[in-house]
Amino acid sequence: MNSTPAYYGFWQRLGRLLLKLGSWLVLLFLILPILVIVPLSFNSEPFFSFTEGMLTLQPEAYSLRWYQEVFTDPRWILAIKNSFIIGIFATLLSTVLGTCAAVGLAREEMPLRRFITALLLSPMIVPLIITAAGMFFFYSDFGLAGTYPGVIIAHAALGTPFVIITVTATLVGFDYSLVRAALNLGATPLRAFFDVIMPLIRPGVISGALFAFITSFDEVVVILFMAGPQQRTIPRQMFSGLREQINPSILAVATLLILTSIALLVTLELLRRRAERLRLAPAE
Numbered sequence: 001m002n003s004t005p006a007y008y009g010f011w012q013r014l015g016r017l018l019l020k021l022g023s024w025l026v027l028l029f030l031i032l033p034i035l036v037i038v039p040l041s042f043n044s045e046p047f048f049s050f051t052e053g054m055l056t057l058q059p060e061a062y063s064l065r066w067y068q069e070v071f072t073d074p075r076w077i078l079a080i081k082n083s084f085i086i087g088i089f090a091t092l093l094s095t096v097l098g099t100c101a102a103v104g105l106a107r108e109e110m111p112l113r114r115f116i117t118a119l120l121l122s123p124m125i126v127p128l129i130i131t132a133a134g135m136f137f138f139y140s141d142f143g144l145a146g147t148y149p150g151v152i153i154a155h156a157a158l159g160t161p162f163v164i165i166t167v168t169a170t171l172v173g174f175d176y177s178l179v180r181a182a183l184n185l186g187a188t189p190l191r192a193f194f195d196v197i198m199p200l201i202r203p204g205v206i207s208g209a210l211f212a213f214i215t216s217f218d219e220v221v222v223i224l225f226m227a228g229p230q231q232r233t234i235p236r237q238m239f240s241g242l243r244e245q246i247n248p249s250i251l252a253v254a255t256l257l258i259l260t261s262i263a264l265l266v267t268l269e270l271l272r273r274r275a276e277r278l279r280l281a282p283a284e
Helices: 003-035 038-042 066-071 073-104 113-122 130-140 150-173 176-182 188-220 221-226 234-244 249-283
Strands: none
Touching: 003 038, 003 113, 038 130, 038 249, 066 249, 073 113, 073 188, 113 150, 130 150, 130 221, 150 221, 150 249, 176 188, 176 221, 188 234, 221 249
């Protein structure tokens, strides 16, 4: 009789151990192909491979020459500048549009709410190649193809659904009586939004903006259709480099992108925890 709890306890500990082991194996399976890029980016040789010196950890096998080339090559400098310019403006546009749409769609009295939500989220569902082709033909009629405004608007259309999702999730359980109280006290609808709604949904807005920026920063398919020679972004330059001239400078850029993604993901996790604390604060 006394051995039964110990028997079940043994299998519970074994199950937890196997679960942790399986989780780490899945993580390694997903991460290792990405992490192998990092040491290759420090290769002193002009090709993609682990040299004998790298395998034996010889210092002369490693070099920063490819990182230096990234920040001295005019093509890479233009691509980096374009990625940040297009990404920042597309993020601002998609954040404004997505936040306004989410606030409106969060209200129960909104007519055709589900249909409009599905329509606004369609860029996440429709294959990107179809979306890019449609954008090219549509924007060409307005002379926007091959221009900075055209690329920014196209990227904003791709980032807006992420803002809608994150802001809508933040608005779940929002007490609209606070807004009605502000209006009864003489606040204008605009002031009620910025003084009452915005402080409570700010973590969701910032999270959505970061997702929109990542979407724009990493996007290549729409750029292939919409961008001209002067609107080349980092992914577009990487794509061209793989086709025209393969060298480890592409791996150096990929390593920098990995570090940028990690920083943004850490920021998103911190914002998620802050939003969780804000939701639990009224209950406490």
